[in-house]
Amino acid sequence: MAALAESFGRGAMTNHWIDIRNSDVILIMGSNAAENHPVSFKWVMEARKKGAKLISVDPRFTRTSAKADLYAPLRSGSDIAFLNGMIKYIIDNELYDEFYVKHYTNAPFIVNKDFKMPGELDGVFSGYDPKKRKYNKKAWAFQKDENGVIRKDMTLQDPYCVFQLLKKHTSRYTLDMVEKITGTPKDKLVEIYKTYASSGKPDRSATIMYAMGWTQHTVGTQIIRTMAIIQLLLGNIGVSGGGVNALRGESNVQGSTDHCLLFHILPGYLKTPRASQQTLTEYNNKYTPKTNEPMSANWWGNYPKYSVSLLKAHYGAKATPENEFGYEWLPKLDDGQNASWIMLFHEMLLGKFKGFFAWGQNPACSGTNAGKVRKALAKLEWMVNVNLFDNETGSFWRGPGMNPSEIKTEVFQLPCAASCEKEGSITNSGRWAQWRYKAADPPGEAKPDSWIINELFWRVKRLYEKEGGVYPDPVVNLAWDYGPKTPEGKVRVIDPHAIAREINGYFLEDKVIKGKLFKKGTLVPSFAYLQDDGSTSSGNWLYCGSYTEKGNMMARRSKKDPTGLGLYPEWSWCWPVNRRILYNRASVDLNGRPRNPKRPVIYWNGSKWVGDVPDGGWPPLINKAKTRLAFIMKPAGVAHIFGPGRADGPFPEHYEPLECPVQENPLSKSHRINPAVKLFFEVEDGQEKPRKGGGLPEDIFATYDSRYPYVATTYRVTEHWQTGVLTRHLPWQLEMMPQIFVELSPELAKEKGIRSGDKVIVSSARGKVWAIAIVTNRFRPFKIMDKTVHQVGLPWCFGWQYPEDGSGGDSSNLLTPTIGDANTMIPETKAFMVNIEKA
């Protein structure tokens, strides 16, 4: 999501599931949609029926590859090389959409003359501080004129314009080089590049479907950035059948991320305040971007309206202008603090946590380096495991290698309701918030999550009220009006509609906006009406409009499709403002005419936009006085080919995974791995091998090491859900996929004397698991830097706790390393090194 926000302005799938059917070329890379998003394949197949070409690029031949017109293998962790090669191909053969690149991206922007790139600095961009492993991003600044407006060269010829820099940067990614890094044969590369780049014409569109195969790398964000750049070069953003489509790993990941699942954001992608931001004004100033670009909408300029409305939703009447709407009560991160997944368990192992709520998750299997996670859990005083079933996390103390008598952690198991046993909304990858009804009562003592939270809140609040405590204000001042209350003030039953309405937001007083009166207590129709003076509330500005005076928009189920593109504007509700295809104003020419008349998303009829909800209602670009640029969430109004906001460089560069089969980065001797990642185990200079005693033994890694010579990756299977807690208990699913397996090529199997069905041991520097060998031609040896490199793969959906006889095996995350992406800290579980031996 970090890459999408950097490139386009919003961290979400740009299009939506049904729109995949409108594509001419579909690239599935970094995901295995047929297996993990099988329903999406309905639309892939629809597209294919109409003649679309399906391309699958994956280290192994998957069920997705089985359906593809074109398949190419590539070594895990070499995606950027593959995609940078495509950028070079597109530029060299002039296959890019010139109009689009000039008007909708920052390709014409001119970067400062001191800026240097990895080709010149042996693997890093300007501004790198090797001691801190950090960049000074000021080194990546654009040139500006006397008015503070960025200098541009609309001819794209200036040697320091983004386009020329990109051309120069990717010129190192020749077909030979890409083949040597990725192991993908050259003819396949060309075939795929050519097929994909055919979408550079305005009347053709191509889409990318990616998922955890891209995000779970130390360079995950930059892989997606590379693809975003390709899509911008080809003019595939904002059009029907285009986009960069992130397939979320769970049905409601988009919704939970929108509502602040992650540590660094508040609902609606507002920023979590840092300790140094002492006042609301400081905070708002910090995160409200300013621009001197004359035609930029700079939508984030509205930041204070959204942050104040959020505070009003949090603290209700207690939030007043005098107390900065309760800003003081918001929890704050220390400056520079990272509280992501890997860090949480790292700190837990160091004994910095007393308690832990494992809510609807199974970190003992899903967490990277699961052996470390399990040890960390033993350092807790208490743990609450909220789940449908007991799992490896709740029972960690009696797991393999554990001595229950030495573990002090007290575990509380709270059975909770399944999704169909409660009412509420889920938001799918395409940003559609769909209301769901309760189908059945939860069994036994299981309770909905909201019931559990309500009880917890009430009891904690009462304790604070009775006993005081260090800082009771944030809790006792929370507004909690989610249903009828007892005389003491406890909410009896949480009403999901009350929550949905709070998320949408209310007018808190009579308010006249743009000449229209809104009565106190009514629901805000759209975020355009939110205010920064405390007169409105909204629990998540992005969802403002989802539950209005017209009713629950998320519950709509109309199959009307006026555009014929499958937008279904009255089916559920989609953020923002029910816009189905983001950045859709980039699909038209200067006059507002659709550039692809076959599939017009929107067009200007002379006075307004018709079709999808336009991404900004201003007139077309030809009207220079009134128009605003198409990418309204970016300060300069255009999409970022040059992305100066990321931690690890404005352009994507290939770096090897932490554990890799080559001694050095074929592109730069000094920087084998991403220079901006946080290391958990210190490295020696040069090849960046582990330094003896450089960290906790749990965090050890082994690269270019004869003990662990094979590249490994992990994945899911259709038959199981995540760590399998829900599906391993279903005999039907277990019957189809009963045991952990490892897939390997016949060539490697022959070398190791392994036959299909044999039990083998797969080990990494951190742990080992047994698995059943599946010897298959779907894996084939790679030629990397002229040497044969084998790759294997294992699913991570098994765990020791169920089936109870242990016949399923354990999680392959016992093998994966402690390291994450430089921007997101998403763990690198998709590329690491292992050994495999017959058991």
Added chain:
Amino acid sequence: MALEQVDIKRRLSGVDVPTRRKGLLVTPELCIGCRGCQTACKEWNKLPGDRTVNRGTYENPPDLTPNLFNRIRFVEVGSGDALKWLFISQRCMHCTDAGCMKVCPAPGALYRTDEGAVAFNKDKCIGCKFCVAGCPFNIPRYDEQGRVAKCHLCSDRIAYGLQPACAKTCPTGAIRFGDREELVSYAKNVGFKSLYGMNDLGGLGVLYAFKEKPSYYGLPDKPDFAPTISLWKGILKPLALIGLGGALAAAATHYITVGPKETDEGGEE
């Protein structure tokens, strides 16, 4: 089980297939091997999951069982760039000329529904396993009580206008349910000139749209039941009655024409 209730409405036997016959169109090209159909089938038919092991393949269970009416086979063919991974649903074909029904000695154990499906009634099955021998596709299985079990095209769903569970679940349309005639014309419209099962065995209820040879998917190129069954059904079975009748007629004729061999002793009484 709802099956028995529906069963009352069903004609007990016979091979006369209704004209508005329902069927399935299976298009392996569209199948992504997700096995949603395999689970949906078990769920609707309330079939238990069996304990299995991984045999070095995704395909599991290794064969149809009395608890598994529909199985996705995973077939890997070739290697390198020619590698193909094929997925295909293995299940009862609901033949017009159904070998199993031909040989079944217990009327009503296997029966033709109004929609043209070959359904079964465990209560009537006598467990002789003749249908196993009669089936050209090796489909029927026997449970622990020795009663037949196989796909019945969700006869208890389609009788009420619902689709079979497998077709309902299939995300890509690889299993498509409908009037057989409409399925045939649909397949033609999307470019399949010939369908597997179009005319075989009088026309299969489950049609396959193949691009490759059927044998690629492990199906007989020209399905037919064992010749002994045709021989029996076509010639010998009528002959048995003719034989019986003939023998009686011959005896009568002989008695009337030639007459008995009387012992000429003038009566022995």
Added chain:
Amino acid sequence: MEKRLLQKTTAWERCNHWILALSFIVLFLTGLGFLYQSLNWINTVFGGNHLAKEIHRWGGLVFAISLILTMGNYFAEAVSFTEEDKKWLSSLGGYFSRTEEPPPQGRLNAGQKLFYLVVVLIFGLAISLSGFMLWFFNTSRGLILFAHFLHNLSYIVFAFAVPLHIYLSTAANPGTLRVMTRGTVSAAWAKKHHGKWARDMGVD
């Protein structure tokens, strides 16, 4: 001509025959019920298909045992082929002429020998063995197909041969039924039908 009775069968033989005959009839009828859906009502009379199946199986066991026991009674004689048998065959047993008479026969004539050897021995064994295969060894498709075919083929033979056997032993040859009821035949009957045997038994 004096009235004299000759013992043609022992009580043991007669008991066996009727057990065989009775089990045959039961098997034949239930078999008809299984074979022809239009005749399935027969099995309803036997208590439904499930009971009929059990009756057919256990009846088959009785039939098979009885069949084997019967063989002891005539096997040795049936395989010995004599000059009289040849003549009997060439005259078709005299059954197709009101005048022609085959030469005097032994205890068993050629027709009976053939019936015993072909129908009773070969097809009796075939129908029994195939029946047991269908009962106990029905694990492979090929075995079932083979056994089923054999069972049905033998059934036709029986369907054809047994009615004739009954006709020949009753209406066609009055006085013959006694052989299997009382066990004795009149000397006159013996002379006419088994002249040689009658001679051996002391009837002139």
